[in-house]
Amino acid sequence: MTRNKNNISNKNYSLLLVFLIIDLFLIYFLKYKNQSLTLSDFNLAAIGNAANLIFYILMILGLSIILKGKSYYIDIKLFNLVFIINQLSIAACYATTIINLPFDKFYYMTQGGNRLFTGFIFTFYQFTFFVLLFLVWLNILKVKNLILLRAILNTGWLMLLLLIFSFIFIIISEHNLDSDGRKRSVNSIAIVLGAAVWSDNKPSPTLAARVDKSLELYDKGIVSSVFLTGGNAPGELSESEVALNYIRSKKKMTENIFIETKTTSTTDQIKFIKSELLSNRKAKNVVVVSDSYHLVRTKEISDFHNIKINVVASGLPLSFEKALYFKVRESIALIIFWFFAL
Numbered sequence: 001m002t003r004n005k006n007n008i009s010n011k012n013y014s015l016l017l018v019f020l021i022i023d024l025f026l027i028y029f030l031k032y033k034n035q036s037l038t039l040s041d042f043n044l045a046a047i048g049n050a051a052n053l054i055f056y057i058l059m060i061l062g063l064s065i066i067l068k069g070k071s072y073y074i075d076i077k078l079f080n081l082v083f084i085i086n087q088l089s090i091a092a093c094y095a096t097t098i099i100n101l102p103f104d105k106f107y108y109m110t111q112g113g114n115r116l117f118t119g120f121i122f123t124f125y126q127f128t129f130f131v132l133l134f135l136v137w138l139n140i141l142k143v144k145n146l147i148l149l150r151a152i153l154n155t156g157w158l159m160l161l162l163l164i165f166s167f168i169f170i171i172i173s174e175h176n177l178d179s180d181g182r183k184r185s186v187n188s189i190a191i192v193l194g195a196a197v198w199s200d201n202k203p204s205p206t207l208a209a210r211v212d213k214s215l216e217l218y219d220k221g222i223v224s225s226v227f228l229t230g231g232n233a234p235g236e237l238s239e240s241e242v243a244l245n246y247i248r249s250k251k252k253m254t255e256n257i258f259i260e261t262k263t264t265s266t267t268d269q270i271k272f273i274k275s276e277l278l279s280n281r282k283a284k285n286v287v288v289v290s291d292s293y294h295l296v297r298t299k300e301i302s303d304f305h306n307i308k309i310n311v312v313a314s315g316l317p318l319s320f321e322k323a324l325y326f327k328v329r330e331s332i333a334l335i336i337f338w339f340f341a342l
Contacts, residue, residue, distance in 0.1 A: 008063060008066050008067050008074060008076075010067065013063060013064075013067045016063060016083075017060065017063070019083075019087070020056055020059060020060060023056075023087075023090055024052065024053070024056045026090060026094065027052055027090070027340075028042065028049065028052065030093060030094060030097060030340070030341075031048070031049075031340060031341035032341065033097055034097065034267075034340065034341045034342055035267065035271070035301075035304060035305065035341050036271060037304075037305065041305075041306060043304075043306070046303070046304055047300070047338050048304075048337065048338030048339055048340075048341065051338060051339065052339065055129070055130075055133065058133060058137075059129075059132070059133050059136060062133070062136035062137050062140060063136060065140055066136065066139060066140065069140075073139065074135070074136070074139045075135075075139070075147065078135065078147070078148060079132070079135055079136075082128060082131055082132050082135060082148075083132060085128050086125065086128040086129055086132055089121065089124050089125035089128050090125050092121050092124075092125070093121055093122050093125050093340075096117070096118045096121055096122075097118075101113075101114040101117055101118070103116070103117050112264060115264075115265065115342070118342060119336055119340075119342055122336070122339070122340040122342060123336065123340075126339055126340075127155060127159070130154075130155040130158055130159070131148075131151045131152055131155050132151075134150070134151035134154045134155060134158075135147065135148070135151045138150055138151060138154075162335055163328075163331055163332065163335065166331035166332075166334045166335045166338075167327060167328065167331040169296070169334070170293050170296045170297075170327055170330060170331060170334065171327070173296045173299075174292035174293055174295065174296050174313070175292075177292055177295050177296070177299070177311050177313060187224060187284040187285065188222065188223045188224055188284065188285040188286075188287060189223060189224070189225050189226070189227055189277060189285070189286055189287070190214040190217050190218065190222075190223040190225070190226045190227065190287045190288075190289055190312075191227045191229060191269070191273055191277075191286055191287065191288045191289065191309075192210050192211055192214045192226065192227065192228050192229060192240075192243060192289050192290075193210065193229060193230070193266060193269055193288060193289065193290040193294070193298065194207070194228075194229050194230020194231070194238075194239030194240060194243075194263070194269070195207035195210060195230070195239060195290075196239075197232070197236050197237065197239055197242045201236060201237045201241075201242050201245070202242070203242050203243060203246045205316060206291065206314075206316060207239060207242065207243060207246075208246060209291075209314040209315065209316035210243075210289050210290055210291070210314045210316075211228070211243045211246055211247060212314070213289050213312060213313075213314045213315060214226045214289045215247065215250075215252060217287060217289070217312065218256070222287070223287055224256065225256040225257070225258065226256065226257050226258070227258045227259070227260065227277070228240035228243040228244055228257065228258070228259045228260075229259075229260050229263050229269045229272065230243070230260075230261070230263060230264075230269075231261055231262055231263055231264040232261070238259075238261040240259035240260060240261055241259060241261065243259075244257060244259055260272060260276075266294070266297060266298055266301060267301055267337075267341075267342070270298065270301045270302050270305055270307075270309075271305075273286055273288070273302075273307070273309065274305055274307050278307055285310060286309045286310065287309075287310045287311070287312055288302075288309050288310070288311045288312070289311075289312050289313075289314060290311070290313070290314060291313060291314050291316060291326070292313035292314075293323075293326055293327045293330045294326075294330060295311045295313060296330070296334065297330060297333060297334045297337060298311065299311060300334065300337060300338070301337065304337075304341065
């Protein structure tokens with residue numbers, strides 16, 4: 001069966017270039033919209049923003065090589081098919097930000113269905129973009145057989161490399177996080193990030209360890225108050241209410257313990273810190289308490305919002321298997337944040 005292969009024309013190249021520039025701008029716009037920010041807050045030095053730009057430059061460079069080269073040909077029908085799927089997926093990404101999704105009654109691994117669905121749509125967009133990118137460069141490398149399959153497999157390898165990079169980034173970064181919140185401050189608040197609640201509204205060991213660390217900071221006078229954060233899954237008390245009950249069960253005074261019950265993600269909690277504590281000058285210093293591997297992404301999100309937070313790790317001991325599991329899961333979450341600010 002003969003495939004229809006043609007060199008990219010100047011007209012088609014110009015049209016593709018316009019689409020790619022619009023797509024890059026739209027991705028940046030959606031990232032800042034996802035964080036309730038505007039493009040006036042844009043920072044190219046952010047890891048995710050730089051990565052977005054690099055991959056789009058590689059796409060434009062590859063298309064330019066095909067356009068200028070006399071011996072480079074591309075399967076136009078295949079390229080157009082994947083490109084159309086990619087454009088539909090980025091349109092779907094935009095749609096998830098402007099319509100009310102119906103999946104929030106569903107929870108998986110403490111994440112609401114809307115957030116999971118949105119993450120899947122954005123990830124599918126990135127997957128199709130990488131496939132498109134490999135189609136271009138495999139053509140440049142004169143690969144002809146099973147090119148779509150090769151592009152899909154290479155995309156899988158690239159995503160694995162990104163996961164490994166994120167995992168190593170977390171391991172290196174978490175060792176430098178535990179010294180920021182040790183100084184006394186007159187108006188310093190410990191922010192306990194929510195974690196899983198077990199059956200009968202009992203705090204998971206992760207949540208209990210975070211609360212215990214915040215109480216330690218409070219007892220030592222490092223912070224003057226403690227803020228418990230975290231909403232709830234259906235049928236449960238909120239994470240912050242469970243944390244407060246845990247404190248009460250330890251016969252601790254709660255006059256300087258406060259809760260919020262609306263946030264459902266780390267992003268929500270950073271937004272809360274920014275809008276309710278730092279912007280209103282309720283706190284001069286914020287000390288965020290969580291697990292060390294989680295604090296890496298927390299710092300990335302706060303940097304994206306251009307706010308300064310101090311962090312202290314809970315110090316919960318984990319077995320090798322659990323540590324590996326949590327860090328792999330956190331690595332995936334960090335990649336999704338870098339690329340889409342979700």
